[in-house]
Amino acid sequence: MLRLFNKIRKIGVVTEPVMPGRDPAFEEIGEQLHARVGELFSGSLAIREVDAGSCNGCELEVHALNNPYYGIERFGVHFVASPRHADMLLVTGPVSKHMEAALKRTYDATPDPKLVLAMGDCGADGGEFGCSYASCGGVSKVIPVDGVVRGCPPTPLELMKAILALIEKRQGG
Amino acid sequence: MSAFDWLPELLERFKADYVLIHEDAAVTTVGRARVLELDAEDWGRAAGVAAKFNLRWAGGWADQLTDQLGGDKLQINACLLHQGDVLLLRTRVPVTTPVLPSHTLHYPGADRMERHTQDMYGVVFSDHPDPRRWARHHAWGENEYPLRAEFPRMGTRGDMPARTDDNYRFLQAQGAGLYEIPVGPVHAGIIEPGHFRFTAVGEQVLNLEQRLGYVHKGIEKIAVGRDAVGAARLAGRVSGDSTVAFTWAACMAMEQAAGVEVPLRANYLRAIMAERERVANHLGDIGAICNDVGFAFAFYQFSRLREDWQRLSREVFGHRLLMDCVVPGGVARDIDAAAVAQLRAAFAPMKREMRELMPILYDNPSLEDRLITTGFLSESLARLLGATGYVGKASNCDLDARRDLAYSPYDRFKIKVHVFQDGDVLARMRVRADEILISLDLIDELLAGLPNGDVRAEWPMPAAGSEGLGIVEGWRGETLVYVRFAEDGKIARLFARDPSWFTWPALEQLIHGNIVPDFPVCNKSVNGSYSGHDL
Known part of the structure; x- marks a missing residue:
């Protein structure tokens, strides 16, 4: 047990802002995100992630948002287990035909008003998998989409910027 | 240890079990794999001999061969590994009657891959113990086979939305205190989609059956x-x-x-x-x-x-x-x-x-x-x-x-x-x-x-x-x-x-x-x- 506490003490806090010079852009985006989530969502933005045929690359980068470097929860953004608790759906993959119905049902189960962010080149337009007998070719072919973040996969920072841009757009509209 | 020094003995055992290896075909290789071609009717028995010989089954797939390579045939492959050597068993069946014995009886790990081949090519593994569909949900029809040459890349249904995979026959269990827990395809965490069907009694899992294929994207x-x-x-x-x-x-x-x-x-x-x-x-x-x-x-x-x-x-x-x-x-x-x-x-x-x-x-x-x-x-x-x-x-x-x-x-x-x-x-x-x-x-x-x-x-x-x-x-x-x-x-x-x-x-x-x-x-x-x- 002593070793455990010693390790925690030694590593300290690696969370991005306290390491000056490492990525100033990140801190700025984080602060803006925090402020907007505070104004628009009473300090708490709940996201339900849905893999609709992704290769799992995007999921790895969504996971990264929860690692201690990004720690997105401190900006008021958290990932929830049920669409019924969600303000936003984050959808990855070209939407395989086999996930089409499940995605629609997840969308229907999410209370209004809701936002949908399509993630990755696949989510945008089918990406590498395009459109086929097995692939719908993008999230917007199946449910209404409010924002898109491209990349294969987008980096955690790009993803965070996209979440910010989407809720700002909503404020504007 | 010389490469393939075990092969002569395996060939002897094939012969003893009446598995006919096409010796007229020149010795062919695919990469480092030695190819053995055999008759479709011997396909299952060959797997039996190979399993007894401790060869490891490492994959099976089909391939449609056209024109100059042999007419309307489906070529069935099975990859076997042993002592750092790779063997590729091959046989051909006509596209019109693509029937052959299964490897699953001898290699349980072949089960789902054979069912994948069944759904994608219409190959019938005649003595497969569990011929339920696997790769196919409802994005294409029962008598359609996406990997056949004539199947169009875009499918045959246009933009028609696919039904949910609603009538898959899960193993049923009955008894006092038994209950089922269906999980997925959309899971609680940030993970990929798939369906798990648990049969439990109290907290204990009696059986788990997986239903995958949700992220099949062709x-x-x-x-x-x-x-x-x-x-x-x-x-x-x-x-x-x-x-x-x-x-x-x-x-x-x-x-x-x-x-x-x-x-x-x-x-x-x-x-x-x-x-x-x-x-x-x-x-x-x-x-x-x-x-x-x-x-x-x-x-x-x-x-x-x-x-x-x-x-x-x-x-x-x-x-x-x-x-x-x-x-x-x-x-x-x-x-x-x-x-x-x-x-x-x-x-x-x-x-x-x-x-x-x-x-x-x-x-x-x-x-x-x-x-x-x-x-x-x-x-x-x-x-x-x-x-x-x-x-x-x-x-x-x-x-x-x-x-x-x-x-x-x-x-x-x-x-x-x-x-x-x-x-x-x-x-x-x-x-x-x-x-x-x-x-x-x-x-x-x-x-x-x-x-x-x-x-x-x-x-x-x-x-x-x-x-x-x-x-x-x-x-x-x-x-x-x-x-x-x-x-x-x-x-x-x-x-x-x-x-x-x-x-x-x-x-x-x-x-x-x-x-x-x-x-x-x-x-x-x-x-x-x-x-x-x-x-």
């Missing part, structure tokens, strides 16, 4: 007609966490077909990336396994290390997950001396971190309580199902393609393989921890001995009909890709076999007798790929 169909570069990109997205492994296996197969000699420096760089992929995923998994039993300390420590690791990958190779860094003929870009130094500088700190963190994990009584004896997989089951990678190694299956097949550049190094006999979640975590240390050493040796020279060979036009079979040791285990080229250097057939085909069924077995709340940690300890399996 990879095999859309590979057709791609050039080598496009096929490599697609292979890199079969399973995003194994992008280096799949791209390397696909490129290896295509390079065999095209007769390309990859520069040694490129192979070193491929190996460095493959080992980096292994370390990154193992780091993530160790943290996630601990997180599934509520030990947040490990989750944060290991996700921190993983992030450091991915950032360095991006700096040096240009991508956090190393996508598209391996290309046909070599690698996309070279690294300079400064980058080599940067990569080598990461060695000591990571090793120190591992040496500090793992004893903390191994000493923790709560972790011990949750991980030891949980999700036990016996060696005999692991072998029966053909499990490789950390699942196999944790159950005493001493298999590693880097050592056993000794492909370049691993033929120049001594590859350490750690196996355990416990077969539980802890053993699967320990394999990963040990492999991180082994890979760190290996990366350092590779960097120290990095030869000079080109990193990409010219890409020639592969001959029509040329084939290749790439096998590499990905972080999940043995990863296999088969390719055949058509005219114009375009892909005619690409089959990618993730190691998860054999470890998903292992999860169904190792969960028996465990409690439902231990399923997440058992599942994470296996960490099968949905995308890599669904294709």
Whole structure:
């Protein structure tokens, strides 16, 4: 047990802002995100992630948002287990035909008003998998989409910027 | 030990069991695999002989051959491995009556792959014990076969939405106190979609049945007609966490077909990336396994290390997950001396971190309580199902393609393989921890001995009909890709076999007798790929 506490003490806090010079852009985006989530969502933005045929690359980068470097929860953004608790759906993959119905049902189960962010080149337009007998070719072919973040996969920072841009757009509209 | 010194004896046994090997066909090879052609009616018996001879079944797929290669035939392949040698059994059946015996009776691990072939090509495995559909939900009809040549890429239903997979016949159980728990396809966490059907009594799992295929996106169909570069990109997205492994296996197969000699420096760089992929995923998994039993300390420590690791990958190779860094003929870009130094500088700190963190994990009584004896997989089951990678190694299956097949550049190094006999979640975590240390050493040796020279060979036009079979040791285990080229250097057939085909069924077995709340940690300890399996 002593070793455990010693390790925690030694590593300290690696969370991005306290390491000056490492990525100033990140801190700025984080602060803006925090402020907007505070104004628009009473300090708490709940996201339900849905893999609709992704290769799992995007999921790895969504996971990264929860690692201690990004720690997105401190900006008021958290990932929830049920669409019924969600303000936003984050959808990855070209939407395989086999996930089409499940995605629609997840969308229907999410209370209004809701936002949908399509993630990755696949989510945008089918990406590498395009459109086929097995692939719908993008999230917007199946449910209404409010924002898109491209990349294969987008980096955690790009993803965070996209979440910010989407809720700002909503404020504007 | 000379290569294939066991083959004459196997051929004798085939003869004794009346399995006729077509000896008139010239001795052919696909890459390093020796091809044995036989009659369709002998297909099942051949598997029986091979299983008794302890050959390991490593994959099965079909391929439609047109015109000059033999008319309207479906060629059925089964890949078998033994003592570092690769054997490819082959037979042909007419497209009009594609019926042959199954391998599943002798190799249970062949079950789902044969059902995949059944759904995708309409092949009937006559004595298959479980011919329910597998890859097919309701995106295409019962009498349609997406990989047949005549099936259009866009399908036959236009934009018609597909029904949910609502009438799949799960195993039913009845009795007092028994109940079913359906889970998925959309899971509670940030993970891939699939359906699990538990039959439980109280907290105990009596049976688990998996229903996969939700992320089937037609990879095999859309590979057709791609050039080598496009096929490599697609292979890199079969399973995003194994992008280096799949791209390397696909490129290896295509390079065999095209007769390309990859520069040694490129192979070193491929190996460095493959080992980096292994370390990154193992780091993530160790943290996630601990997180599934509520030990947040490990989750944060290991996700921190993983992030450091991915950032360095991006700096040096240009991508956090190393996508598209391996290309046909070599690698996309070279690294300079400064980058080599940067990569080598990461060695000591990571090793120190591992040496500090793992004893903390191994000493923790709560972790011990949750991980030891949980999700036990016996060696005999692991072998029966053909499990490789950390699942196999944790159950005493001493298999590693880097050592056993000794492909370049691993033929120049001594590859350490750690196996355990416990077969539980802890053993699967320990394999990963040990492999991180082994890979760190290996990366350092590779960097120290990095030869000079080109990193990409010219890409020639592969001959029509040329084939290749790439096998590499990905972080999940043995990863296999088969390719055949058509005219114009375009892909005619690409089959990618993730190691998860054999470890998903292992999860169904190792969960028996465990409690439902231990399923997440058992599942994470296996960490099968949905995308890599669904294709």
